[in-house]
Amino acid sequence: MAPYNLHWGIIATGSISSEFSRDLLVDPSTRGVTDISHSIAAVGSRSVQSAERFIEGLKAAAPSDGWTWGVQKGKLDGVKACGSYHDVYNDPNVDVVYVGTPPSAHHRNVKDALLAGKHVLCEKPFTFDLEELDELLAIAKDKKLFLMEAVWTRFHPLAAEVAALLESGKLGKPQRFSADFSMDWKPDSEPASHRMLNPALGGGSLLDMGPYPSVWAMLLVQRNPHNHDQDPQVVFSHQTVYERTQVDLNSRWLVQWKDLCQGLLLSDLSASGQREATAVLQCEEGDLVIHYPPYKAETFSIIPRPDRFAGAIKEKTTHHHPIAQGNNGLSYEADEVARCLRQGKVESEKMPWAESRIVQGWFDVVRTQGSTPLATIKGTAGQ
Numbered sequence: 001m002a003p004y005n006l007h008w009g010i011i012a013t014g015s016i017s018s019e020f021s022r023d024l025l026v027d028p029s030t031r032g033v034t035d036i037s038h039s040i041a042a043v044g045s046r047s048v049q050s051a052e053r054f055i056e057g058l059k060a061a062a063p064s065d066g067w068t069w070g071v072q073k074g075k076l077d078g079v080k081a082c083g084s085y086h087d088v089y090n091d092p093n094v095d096v097v098y099v100g101t102p103p104s105a106h107h108r109n110v111k112d113a114l115l116a117g118k119h120v121l122c123e124k125p126f127t128f129d130l131e132e133l134d135e136l137l138a139i140a141k142d143k144k145l146f147l148m149e150a151v152w153t154r155f156h157p158l159a160a161e162v163a164a165l166l167e168s169g170k171l172g173k174p175q176r177f178s179a180d181f182s183m184d185w186k187p188d189s190e191p192a193s194h195r196m197l198n199p200a201l202g203g204g205s206l207l208d209m210g211p212y213p214s215v216w217a218m219l220l221v222q223r224n225p226h227n228h229d230q231d232p233q234v235v236f237s238h239q240t241v242y243e244r245t246q247v248d249l250n251s252r253w254l255v256q257w258k259d260l261c262q263g264l265l266l267s268d269l270s271a272s273g274q275r276e277a278t279a280v281l282q283c284e285e286g287d288l289v290i291h292y293p294p295y296k297a298e299t300f301s302i303i304p305r306p307d308r309f310a311g312a313i314k315e316k317t318t319h320h321h322p323i324a325q326g327n328n329g330l331s332y333e334a335d336e337v338a339r340c341l342r343q344g345k346v347e348s349e350k351m352p353w354a355e356s357r358i359v360q361g362w363f364d365v366v367r368t369q370g371s372t373p374l375a376t377i378k379g380t381a382g383q
């Protein structure tokens, strides 16, 4: 049977849209996929020249580039360069819209796409606040359209292996959790207008980097067979303000899963994360350690507890589950969208709306308890 081919419209011509588009054009069989393929039908930008340059850049793939396959197989044939995002939403050749704009624009862009009748995959963080997200979920539900937050990490090979490990019961009950996404990004060397530093674009470590400690909280604790708390709450949070632009340089927040455990989550723009322990789940029988980087983890270790407190795990083992060669890692989430659409689903079980809502709710608490201008900025819900 011919693979199910999905036609994408790409919104924005920034760096992640480029990475995502390239991954759409990689031969799916390189990652063991034979039932799905992807085409790009339209690219939208605030400037048509930028959309044209973006498409030319894709077409100019060198023979060694992973995405050359798609160019040669005609997956860009007929692609339209659009000088407005609305032209993409209204293009009849587009099945699904990928939103790769800054966080402050997600609500507006996703809402417009849904109202035009398109399915949507939206970059993380899903929205600026929970009110915006709830409005989008209500529209998607009402119009029976697919909507998903693009948390690529959930679809990587390692995520499936870790889920199977937790299901096996080998580690026992969780006792403590921590997860961190920190990078020594050197903010002083970047312009104040950069989306990571500009409060008006939803900048700061929490919204940009916070989705990654949160994804491990979801995969290791929320989805743990021992967890029964569907509403884990933030019990404490702290943000350090970056004086120059007033976004959060770092955020720390403690989450409580009732009758199970607590988890400390960290994001930081000014220090490097720990190389072999980007996320740690300490359990009764042994510890699970996810190696850096948290957004694209390929290695985990299972580690015995200290001697006096030893559990069933007696030896350290390390497990490597790499992203397939030629793929940057964004192709897996695109395959999930295609499979969901083929089955007529509006929501992915691997990235359910309820879990996006929990994380977005945590961000609201941390942001509004902090002392950056983002604490008082209102999202665009209702507009």
Ligand SMILES: NC(=O)C1=CN([C@@H]2O[C@H](COP(=O)(O)OP(=O)(O)OC[C@H]3O[C@@H](n4cnc5c(N)ncnc54)[C@H](OP(=O)(O)O)[C@@H]3O)[C@@H](O)[C@H]2O)C=CC1
Residues within 6 Å of the ligand: 012, 013, 014, 015, 016, 017, 044, 045, 046, 047, 050, 051, 100, 101, 102, 103, 105, 123, 124, 125, 150, 152, 195, 201, 207, 208, 295
């Ligand atoms: N999954 C992942 O690995 C990653 C995800 N991200 C997420 O993707 C999103 C975009 O990040 P990234 O691609 O790095 O950002 P960029 O700044 O590189 O690109 C953002 C694009 O958004 C468009 N845009 C629309 N409105 C504005 C505005 N007011 N100011 C600036 N640009 C605007 C522009 O495209 P145009 O001019 O064509 O309209 C711009 O090129 C963020 O939500 C980020 O968190 C980012 C990096 C990695």
Ligand SMILES: O=C1OC[C@@H](O)[C@H](O)[C@H]1O
Residues within 6 Å of the ligand: 208, 209, 295
């Ligand atoms: O989503 C992301 O993942 C990779 C990081 O380098 C980047 O800052 C972030 O936006």
